[in-house]
Amino acid sequence: MNNDLSSIRDGWLDASTDDAEARAITRLRISVRGEQIARNKTNRAGIESEAINTSLLPLAEFLANNWWPLLYEPIRPSLDDGFRIRHRLDSGMRGYAFPPIALWSAGEQAIAADWAAFSNPFSTVSFLAPQPNEPVQLKRAGVEDDLADLIETVLERTSGASKNLADAWERVTMSISEADERAYCIAAGRLGLDPYDPDAPDLGQWAAGIPDELFGDVSEIVEVRELEEAAEWVREYETRLRLFPETELSYFGEPVPDLLDGSAGSIGHHSAIRLRAYAVLPTEDPRSAVDHLLGGVIAEGSQLAAEGPSGITALVQKNGTSARIGTVARSARQRRFRACAAAYMAWTSRNDEDRAATEATTRRQQASRAFAAEMLAPQQALLARATRFGFDGDDLEDLASEYICPFETVMWQAVRAGIPLRGIEIPQGHRPEVITAQHVA
Template sequence: MARSLRIIADWEPLDSGPPEERACFAALGIYAQNVCLTEGSDLLANRLRQAPLLSSYHLAEWMAWNWWRLRWEPRSKSSDWVYAHRVATIGGGYIWPNLTIFSDGQRTTLVAEPTRDRPQTPFRYITDDAAVVPSSEFESELDLFVEQVLERLKWAGVGDSNLETVWKGVLSERRTPALATVRKLEALLGRDPGESDPASVERLVLDAERLSISAIEELAAEHGHGGAILNADELDELAAEKGYEASRQDMAHLPRKHQLPRPGEVAAWQLGARAAAMLREEERISEEPITDRQLAQMAGVQVAALADRAGASAISFVLDENADRGRVVLRSKWHEGRRFELARLLGDRILSSAGERLFPATRAYTYRQKTQRSFAAELLSPFDAVDAMLGDDYSLERQKDVAEHFQVSELTIRTLLVNHGRLGREELDGEFEGAAA
């Protein structure tokens, strides 16, 4: 089967520099989904080149050190996030591509942007495109590339390299389940291996025994996006003091859930949209706006939960007390925001595995959170109805009218239009979901 991602190094001679660089100097090309992410203009040779001359050793060393964060950490606004995800930060005197790599846990996005045309700069990257590959394939290709570089070092007689040391550590961590859990949580927290607060990570691991590791990973990713880490005791207190009773028995269900794609098989927005469309069909809801009462009934909560404007928590969540009863806590103080949050939580409960107790809706860009957002958008404002109302008028004024009709935010309508190709991804100020896929 053809690989959707390839990192190809064609070795070239280099007369000076450290032995690792001389051994691993190469014409280095990165290709994803038939897109060359490293193409540029070689001003000295006066031609286009898909594989610029770079240090494969430096790239492999950067990838090895950042393996956990590249594999698991979603997009974040943290100030140091770029150093673990943007190839151009490698340095070492080379002109690296303006390539950003990040994962939602299931799918890895590679975004290539042109570099500036500057005087005296011999190479300018020109690719302006994005590609999405399964994260498992990204992991395999990264492993293959690092091993290739290590083999090249061995062939050249270069031993005891820093790359070899770092890579042995990564492989050992991946083979040790308990340590792998810690490293993944650290990555989601936005921390390099071993550089997180040990007490915070230990608390997350303990909370995972009570609430499930998948839910705790979502909380860690929220912290990586700038939020506080809420522990299990704090969630219990918030649910008791600020929450509304939620009945799983009264909640809407999807009897045909097995007909949905498995997570990762399609983009998160597609999974969420399909699930929402199936639920509308199951509940026999037309394309008209869903009322507060209808939404509350589907979510198994009191309609008063949507009327409350106090706001209660840094995140929205449902915490189940047992198989029948739980408590729902909504974050937003705005009516449209609370409707959207409740719809997200409904989607998360419908799609999550049996046995889950905690269902968090956070600001993070994990696959699970993106699926939630898409589910809520499609449930509250089905795209076909939105598209019909807009016609060919995608002006901000018309988007606002449609948002008010469905009682959702203008961003919800804009995101639907981007995901379905009616608007370009630049309309979301850096949102790559959907548009990149």
């Protein structure tokens, strides 16, 4: 078991029955980063416990049948009930008590998990684990290992009596063992599609001529219904980007490695600080620092396009220690922010990878935006300029104009630096509502 996610059985409760679902009933505890997700109390007697009695067969069938979308589809702006059904583990439990927990992709190496306290008047128990402030990000490999172990444990316990489970898991394991098949299944799962559905869209046609990593970045943000058109745009503008000059990355140094032990924002933020120190760039003059780093990428008229598919902000082609960067931007402020985010994508990519900077919520994309914010409006520079009364709206606009960056970038950097803001309404952070807490008395 990995330390991020673990499902622990306290024995099997019925060994005599021939019914596979009954044979898979166990006393189950679920831990995510030490939080006991299955902690509950009985609605009648009010007795609390860290474990629940439930059958693992419905859970194993749900996991095996939804493996690729469950683990590879990220949240998109248009979060709907279909996404919730695919990602809430309790949605496949066929009436068995199970805590409201959801899993989804947070990027290439991470899985996001969310849960909440939940009271169901039609259930015998209420779940008590409080919802985290933000969805928790876990190491993908460990989560996949734990879920695979659970499925195989159920198969062994039931002697393969569930043909649904046996067939579904055989398909998954065969796909995992074949590199090309696995890549296709991941691409389908990233879009919330079943890779084994013969009526699913032809991803091979959509992705033709687009490098795998770039198609993956696009698929994380673009809706399925818009993907064919977006792919055509990418092919056209990828060709145009090959005519752009290259930006040297060798003097960036090494980014902060993402070990998944902190927020994505902190990785991007500290990577910007590390770059400034390595390249000896002035913190107090971020405008000239960014000019020095990106030069022609941020010059007037240098953008790749004024508009593109929703959510795509730049394209990147890395070639050794240099990269071509083309932004999708309408203004100088937007161009500089998106160029910085794209530079982070190039910096953290392998040689000869083509990538896209997007508005996706996956870890690398979040880190790229935090990197851009710190490069354009360093927190230390803002602290040096702030009075004891902080900033008002005019102050923020003056700074945004001086630094040539979005007003919102300066505002959020000031908030993160702990600078008081006067007469400014700070927008509430948007939390994805995959799981909604219900009152537990």
